[in-house]
Amino acid sequence: MSASPNGAPAKLPTFLEGFDVIADGGLPAGRVTLVSGTAGTGKTIFAVQFLVEGIRKSNEGAVFVTFEESAQDIRQNMLSFGWDIQRWEDEGLWAFVDAAFAPDTAGTIAGSYDLSALTARIEHAMAKVNAKRVALDSFSAVQGQFPDLGTMRAELFRITNTLKALGVTAVVTSERTHDYGELTRSGIEEFVADNVVILRNVLDDEKRRRTVEILKFRGAYHQRGEYPLAIIPDTGLVVVPLSANELRQRSTEIRITSGVEELDRMCGGGFFRDSVTLVSGATGTGKTLLVTEFVKGGFEHGEKVLVFAFEESREQLTRNARGWGVDFQKMEEAGQLRLRCQYPEMTGPEEHLVQMKALVQEFKPDRVAIDSLSAVERVTTPKSFREFVLGVTTFLRDHDIAGLFTATTPQLLGGSSITATHVSTVTDTIVLLRYLERQGEVQRGITVLKMRGSMHDKSIREFKIDGSGMHIGEPLVGITGVLSGSPIYRASDPGA
């Protein structure tokens, strides 16, 4: 098989979204890769999708050897991902070797045997479709059919050698009993594969989390560690390669309006076009109002805005906006606004991320708002959440999209938000909204805490909300301790 000049095996792109990034190009070409995982981690989907993408992207013939489910079950189950295997079989691009256990194929053992019939069938199927990709699902199931471990070890070794000799790139799945620890039940498969990929579905803090890890590629480079994985209807497995795209960062000098003139002035002329802004504040301080202003600002400049609302319904959002003099309905009819309202509990953060990316690619907005990140945080683990924020942030930057995220602080007066501490390092601008108690009255204050790459107003301003939105007033002088939540007023301040 072909190899690169430095002797490392060439890679065959799997075309599984995100996987080739962490695999540094794909699976080692002409080799066998073991895909190991506990029940329900998506091994069969990985194996099928590896073949499907080969057919779709480069018309490569595919052979699927099934030891567990019948070919008919696989045809049926994979339709939910939009994969019409029957059609590819008819077109001569796909062949099954159906070696699934069935009561009428079970046999009594009376002497020594080998699996040369299976090898002959695989070779026959490969010749029929001129196969470049082969998947065997799963080695654990074939071992269940034949109790003799010694024979099995020799036979599986022979099958993988046959595949290597024929130059195909193969995926072999095997089931393990635990997400961490021993790789396979019998330890046989590890001997036969140079390359190992692990799929996991772990319960972490009462929440399910799917990951993929490349344990080893003999002699070839790959990214290390676990990466979030999602199983998406109509798509299949999607890997979220975070640290891989973390490295890319571009910055532009182009400013855009926040939707509030005075806030633009506080930010030195507006937000940067490819920047992400975090708005942090207690409930009712005006976060959703800032989102609404952000939408309006985009609309008035002929831009398209996409809003992901995790806390309020479309009706609530539209009604609130109307109360501030903003007509969401008109914007939607003009095709410049799309509201996507969903409860964060509907699915995991990885799935949210993938769906958000898909919607962004379809709608092609200039601005994206998320209201609020705290709602997503509520249903996820800290690690998943950080990866989610990082994933969204880098994706938006890569596409030159301005982002505005909100986060809710737990205390009404001051205090920091858990969300904010997690995401502040990945956002470019942080705007704080706070309640202030002053002269026996509750007022609202706004300040730009940080703005990467720009001068900004460091004062705390009072602001008011009325039927035409947000109105930022003069800086609050003679007042300290707003951020910590216990403001102190100097007696010499004539206003106090």
Next chain:
Amino acid sequence: MLLKLYVSGELPRSVTAIRRLREICAGRDDCDVEVIDVLAHPEVAEAAQILATPTLVREIPLPPQRILGDLSDIAMVRSVLNLSPPDTEVSR
């Protein structure tokens, strides 16, 4: 009785299995035996869902019975096929 024996080429196991099956059927006139080489006819192995060789399949009478291996365990083969040992042993 219709028996199909799937073997792979001329391997020692194939040869052993064919010889044992002859012994089992010796002196019986109700044994129809068909030997299939899976290397020459993989599509037949595919249709019959054969994984291991040698595999002996009793097609008739129903239900079908499968025996894996080179048939060196003759007692087991006879018991699965429900065949009595050769006449000489019965008369004893």
